[in-house]
Amino acid sequence: MSVELRRRRERRAPASAGQERLWLIEETSGGSATYNVPVFLVWREQIDVAALEAALRFVIERHEALRTAYEVHEARLLQIVRDPEVPPIEVIDADSMARVRDEAARRGSEPFDLAGGTVLRCVVWRGLPDGDALLLVVHHIAMDGWSLQPLLDDLAIAYEAALECKRPLADELPVQYADFAVWDRAMAQTPDVQSLLKERADQLFEYAAELVLNGHSGSPAAGEGSRPGRQRDFPIPPEVTARMGQLSLSLRVTPFVLWFAAVQAALYRWSGRREFLVGAMTANRNHAELERLVGFFVNTVPLRCAMDSDLSFAELCRKARSEAFRSLSHQNLPFDQLTAAVNAARGTGRSALVNVGFVHQASPTGHARWAPPAELSTDSAKFDLLVIINEVEDELTVTVEYDTDLYSDDVCGRLGDTLVEVLTAAVSDPDRPLHEFLGEPPVVQKTTSGPTPRKGEGALLTAEHRRAAELFIAVLGDGSRYASVGAARGLTADANFFVLGGHSLLAVTMLAEAERRYGVDLSPREFLADPTVAGLAKALTSAETRRNAPAIVVGHGPHPATSAQQRFWLLDRMPWLRSAYLSPTVVELTGEIDREALQRAVDTVLARHPALQSRFTLDRKERRVHYRTDDLPAVTTVTESPTDLREHLAKICTTPFDLAKEAPVRADIVCLEDRTLLTLVPHHIVVDGWSAQVLLDQIATAYRRDGDLAEPVHPAAVAEPVDADHVEAVVERLRGAPTDPPLPHDRPRGEFQSTEAAAVSVRIGEERLRQIREVAVGELGCSTFVISATLMGAALARSCEGRDFLLAFPWSGRDSTGAADAVGMFVNTLLVRVDLTGAPTWRELLARVRDDAKAAYRDATTPYDSVVEALHPHRDLGRPPLTPLYVTSTKEPDLPLPFVRNLAPDPLHIKYELELNAIERGDDLEMELAYATALFDERTAHGLLDALVAATADLSDDPDSQP
Template sequence: MRAEEFATGDRSSGRIGRAVPLSTAQERMWFADAAAPGNATYNVPLFFRSREPVDAAVLAVALETVVARHAVLRTCYRLVDGQPVQVVADAVRPMVEEIDLGGLPDAAEQALAQARERGREPFDLSGGPVLRCTLWRGVPGGDAVLLVVHHIAVDGWSLAPLFEELAAAYLAARSGQAPRLPELPIQYGEFAVRERAESVGVELREQISQRAKQLAEVAGGLTLAGCRPNPAAPDGSRPGDQQVFTVPDEVVSAAAQLARSLRATPYIVFSAAVQALLHRWSGRGEFLLGSMTANRQQAELERLIGFFVNTVPVHCVVTSEQSFRELCVGSRTETFHALRHQRIPFDLLTAAVGEVRGGGRSALVEIGFVLQNMIAPTADDRLRWQPPLVLGTGTAKFDLLLIMEDGPDGLTLTVEHDTDRYPAEAVRELGEGFVSLLTAAVADPELPIGALPGGPDSFRIPQAPADRPAPVRPRAAAGPLDAQQLQAAELFTAALDAGAGSAAGQPSRLAAEANFFSLGGHSLLAVTMLAEAQRRHGIVVPPREFLADPTVAGLGRLLARGWSVTAAEDRPDAIPDGGPHPANAVQQRFWTIDRIPSLRSAYLIPTVVEYTGPVDPEALQRAVDTVLARHPALRSRFALDRRLRRVAYRTDGAPASASVIDASAWSAGELREHLAEVCWRGFDLAADAPARAELLTAGDRTLLVLVIHHIVSDGWSRQLLLAEVAEVYRAGTEGRDPVLTDPVHPATVTEVREDGPVAALAEAVTARLRGVPTDIELPRDRPRGELQGTEAVCRTVALGEELARRVRRVATEELGCSAFVTAAALLATTLGRRSGQRDFLFAFPWAGREDARSVEAVGMFVNTLVLRVDLSDGPTWRELLTRVREESVFAYRHAEVPFDMVVAALHPDRDLSRPPLTPVYLSSQEGPDSPPPLGPGITAGARALDPLHLKYELEFVVTESGEDLELALSYAVDLFDAATVTALLDDLVVDAGDLAADPDSHPMRRRPLWTTPK
């Protein structure tokens, strides 16, 4: 797309209505958010005080003016054909949240504390908005305001125009006038289109190749004294903190004088001091330092809000013998050389260096340095707004980031540090060392670097690696690729070029053992790549199989095996409404269970979303009705085909529709009773749509109650539906068409099958599990009845961030085990020590969405798998985790075996008093369920179900909640007391501590916790 094709409306108002690609800088932000949704690393909280009252309505108008002027502030980011794009709304009305702190003795402290908390709240980049505002009243000395913007829309240079234009718009709105702001010569989307066009040019690719060869010669892995060997989390998120150090005014003046004598800028002097400091703290004579550049090389970008910042690696060479003046001269030369390459996107350069080095994609720089020389934000003198403060978010972008900035208190050095890597005491000594080193260096520039103060006194310098990396491994070390491996290499290259910055290079140069994730891939790219494999070759490659061996050779083997029984060209692109369509194995089982009244409620999926704010009930009702009517699965009717002796369904039934109920006069008890009835009332699967919805309104609260039968939906489907409801609602209120993918008919989705019959796979599963007890001695407070009860309650406990980090360090980083594997080992150990049982079977879910089409399909695709955990020979924690990991891989490889086949073989004498095969269900999830918001000023949260119904006697869920791990046990109330389950959770936490403390200890040799009640 050409840049001039981007704009479809008036640039000054930002009326742009076309999806365009992300800039390379934005793409880096988008991938970071996709890897760690909800992480606050790239939030930009801007907090300022006003010495006069702020009018919330006028502030909202001013915000709307700025958002209308800068399209990037009303942009959201979505996947289209597997690629992220910018989607710009024609208009967005920002809401101002008002909080009254009047009368509180600590109002000022409360406002700042609440601002810090709100500054860390996540953004939904797919739905927006990317900007939010809070106003605190009743603060002594004037009101306080917080603007929080996602970094994908702003950088440091943007803060001045953002703050100043907001002030100008506020003044104008207060006087009833339009603000006088100069027309913007360009919108950010136009810049992104132009930059993308340039990024595929031959000249830039040659620059990347040449620069990568130069930088690949420098050894990576820069660590300083005091560094702890804790890598960043798998999703790249880092807990962070900041410390600030003041540089004396006389030192600043001397640095400026030295810079003038060298015909350089103060940046060169400060950068040389940083390099000398890092040399002293690392023992390295050669390393790479990341320098932040504004990357606004065109005058038209000067006052444009957007994210332009790039990281430029600077090659640093420091010796103890050279003088500080000589280091400044060398630093000036290398800095100018590096800045000639400042338009090379950092991600592309990182990938290219990894390709040259041959060791996969890894961090190119661990430590960054920036001198903030942008214009400080100021407000009109007629407004009594104080200069804004950028609040910390408790995260870090690098191992260490050194930020020098001239502010009201003079020149300061802020050291942002990854608290897992660098303890506060090391950072304190480092910052103080910088000030003392700079002071001595500018006082006597002829001093040798080795004679300067500022080295680590309390911490040991790390063993310095060789300053040159090992010889580059040949890319074709394993010999030429065969036909299937070449196909796999082409898929690797296409995916990595699109999403990870050309990390793979030419397909023929990839070695057979090249690992997709080492080359810079991630799970989202893997799914995209496997979908492309299906489109190109008509072969379904199950993610579970690829993840077991994510190499060129591994994917080649899967391509050669030909997993799809139906060629892509033979599959219908669409299926008209009607039928009948045969139910899958899981639907057959659910239809049978629905015939048993006592179990019916457990196979419903109720969701209650509570919206707070100015919801339009009629618009939300239309959105819900639109979504319920879109999906064939939600129009299904099920019946037994007696001739074929199997269940079939049709999709030409009438869809469900939502009703709106005024609940403002209801008591809490009446609301609870109503929700219980709506959420757990069964469906007539033959006559009714398998879904229903209600909207309950009460003041500024609106409850969306969405209930779907499990026979047509799973957890993945629920998230799709809630996202669509939010998108249709937002589109309706914004006067635009919703951005939705075409609905997928469940019958078009290919069922993945092995070459051999499923019966043979089932035999392998039953052979592996035969002889394991098909029940578990749980600490029940009451005996089972004749019929299984399903009413339940949930109890939760958090490990705490410190223990969670230690558990991850042992289980994930040392042993390569997921949270799910860790949870299974902990649960079996805790139950085993209570009862004496040593061999367990746990049920757990498998998403079952192997076909590329299933990713956007609403339907029931989940299969139940069975995991064995064997403690019989008293393994160590290390041995147990390894054993459970191997069992989970076996289960994944046989995931298409229907659960009923396994039950029939292992537990044929089952009855209705208990679940088949095992009474315990286990799962893990990344982050709690969070419904998407409906728009500015409207918050959304999932309301806990009361009562709860479940399929098993105990259901154990581990949730990775930020840095913490949350353990949840749902339990059948007719079998367990709350105190019993609370004690069970407490014991799980104790066992987690034992695992973290000593993975080579034998957990089953400890004293039993208690015996099962008789």
């Protein structure tokens, strides 16, 4: 099965498997330089900084990977392509090249903020005798070694053009990195690749893990990650370099195979291991369209090494050629999946498949304006040992990078020297037996035919273990053989998260769940050190011991964002959803209005409420959003008779906020000839529906000057504490409910959710409503909300094939003392089930929905995000989480004078696909149905309302009939 690699022009895409691995390492390392790529260029002249800035802009425009940010959404890592923006070029006066190199090495080791989208930095040193110096630092998630040549080539072309004030002549690249990532993910799921993964895992199973050299001084690390490291170079003598090409030809092997054989021999010499694995870093660019593209394509390919000292170097090369050909033909097999497959067979959980790496690379050449780039160390190591073969023009150098916690410089030196000796002997006599020039290896390490998978005889769970097991179940869900929450008792203490089907991003999700449930902050590193039930239980206990529960001090902050606020902050990162989470109110005033007094009243109210002065930022160390409330308030604007009123209001109501820098509210007064309009647009992250009414009431009071305004309430002082202990109860109540019911869509969903909407409405009629209330309210004790949800479910069942529906609805969350006058975001999202299966009567269905709604209210403080993650539907970005349906019940608002009526927002944006608002208007009930115009035609929306009216008639006529 083949998947097409093509240009998609998408700004959001899943990260590639390789990017996901690097991202997790960054998360577990807490600001490491392990995957920084510092490129140091010594120029032969003075740098024109303006031309350099223009050249960088061209390169960043041309290669989307250089302007991509990363965020997690529903346990998936996404890459977000941003608009081109050149990072500030720092210019420093230099006094000596030695100091410049030291400073460049230091700056090359400063960590990146991957969520912020800055993956490239630039520094220029001026004033050196022979020319300036330039440091480009790029994160490895955006480029690999192959990428360096096209990056510098494009930079050179663009720089030359900028000096002449011209646009560089360059064809558009056929694909971008996001296109590769989509292809990469799709290919990994094809039956052919999955079959190859299993086949290759079976081949690697018998090779024992963790190659250890004589002189090793620590415990083997857990694979790739952040560790202290050092590099040491070993130049290959020119006479050996000159003869290696001829040796490759005579043995009919590639230079890669030649080096692979030499590395095997040197590792055998100092490990004594006859059979072992080495991880080769491969380019993984199997399409011509990828050759000139900057991005992270490299993959780790485990190569099997089977040594015998009686072999000659020529024979070893022939064996290496066979293994390399077999392995490198599958270099697109995702390394993480391969590792997981082998570990699952071994029963070893999450352990390294290879801990010694090997890479053969050609370094970029120089340019007319600069010398070949110099390598700078970041004082970190990616493996226990990494052997790097660098080809720079006609020179060869071996670089050994090693973990200084595990190996000494002496051990590294012996390995490098042996590698040079092997090559020197090989070019002289490739048929000479290896043992004649390798010497005696240390005592040969015995290997087994592979570890035996562990049985499930671990200890039974203690109380501490049980909550850890429940966290396992909360995120593993149906991906685990322990599919139900109740089965947590069946897990043993040594049950391993990764053996049960977990993966790295799910581990991060689980730790976030632990924070929500228990208020503890666990780093991925703490969990990955022992990814078992017992290990997580120990980490939870340790984190609780560290935690000091501070008293709530309601100052300006920083305050941790609530669960809902964190969700809204994340949704604001998605361009297509940003307008949906604004809450515009447009009210009309008629008659004689003192517009200056109105402006003062609005400004007074906006400046009083701390929530409206919030600024939100992400604490990357804690992986949590915080806000402060001491920034400048919003100021009301006044617009005189705009040329196009609709366009003006649309701009006011739909323009997103920069939540880190702007007040999360705007107000505008439109002055027309016969009336005045006040538009108030807060972000949903700081207000709910109740808050909007509080604001209008207080603005009216301030304008009329006929009363005192209530003292402002800080939202942190009255926020209802969340209760994550009831997630299991909610999940059990909803288990089996369809999260994607059949709906009468006129068009299929797109890749990204559309929020543009329209609305239609109908009145039930006073007599019909009275008859329904006699039964539903008088006999069964149902609220208007329960009636509305029941009718919506019945209307949907008559319009499509579904008989079971899950509806989201809001809960005010204002039970705390003092919350009535607070402006803030206190709403939580709850879920109610309308289940028409089993042919219930109207009475029975109303009772079902009533009881389910009561259960939802009992667990009303359970964070919605926790429920989403526990139910864990495999959502894409084209629809809301858990359900596309939303219902709410409200009363017709009483507008305080001088406001006379509300105007509907135009354009309308909604958060779900269908939203029903039941509005009590006196003795009548208006059913307003908002629908996503990307999915439904107006005709279909009217059809749903017709079905709802018909259901209303049936219920009122005979409550003992079936819906």
